[in-house]
Amino acid sequence: MKSPSRILVLIALAATVTACTHDGGSGGGGRSSTGASPGASPTFVAPPGTSLYVYSNAGLVATMELRGDRGTLKIQNQTGRELPAPGFYLLAATDGHRVPGTVSGAAPVPSGATESFPVSFEGLRDQDIGLVILLMGHDNYGAFVRH
Numbered sequence: 001m002k003s004p005s006r007i008l009v010l011i012a013l014a015a016t017v018t019a020c021t022h023d024g025g026s027g028g029g030g031r032s033s034t035g036a037s038p039g040a041s042p043t044f045v046a047p048p049g050t051s052l053y054v055y056s057n058a059g060l061v062a063t064m065e066l067r068g069d070r071g072t073l074k075i076q077n078q079t080g081r082e083l084p085a086p087g088f089y090l091l092a093a094t095d096g097h098r099v100p101g102t103v104s105g106a107a108p109v110p111s112g113a114t115e116s117f118p119v120s121f122e123g124l125r126d127q128d129i130g131l132v133i134l135l136m137g138h139d140n141y142g143a144f145v146r147h
Contacts, residue, residue, distance in 0.1 A: 084137025
């Protein structure tokens with residue numbers, strides 16, 4: 001009979017192998033925004049040298065591509081209502097201090113619309129970003145997930 005700790009190690013190993021080899025069929029871990037079937041979670045593509053952050057909840061998909069301290073924020077609004085102008089801030093991974101972001105030309109996003117805005121921030125290197133937080137108007141919608 002195998003010891004319980006040995007069985008747990010085997011289960012953990014099997015889960016790790018499954019997670020590492022299940023890449024959504026992208027053939028090498030790339031991210032693609034095409035070919036998603038209804039009900040499937042979309043995947044995303046970022047150009048080389050770009051950091052990609054995604055927020056998706058209740059009909060709102062926000063994608064932020066950053067290259068250095070500049071980038072683009074794309075808001076896809078399928079919420080059924082107009083959303084206030086977007087904003088964001090970052091939290092430093094090193095100590096959690098808040099770094100304000102700027103969304104140039106920020107404007108409300110009508111229901112059913114997709115809008116893109118230039119973004120920028122100062123004082124933080126890409127590798128020092130801990131979290132990127134989405135704001136819609138004055139409301140904190142939560143953290144982006146890095147892809």
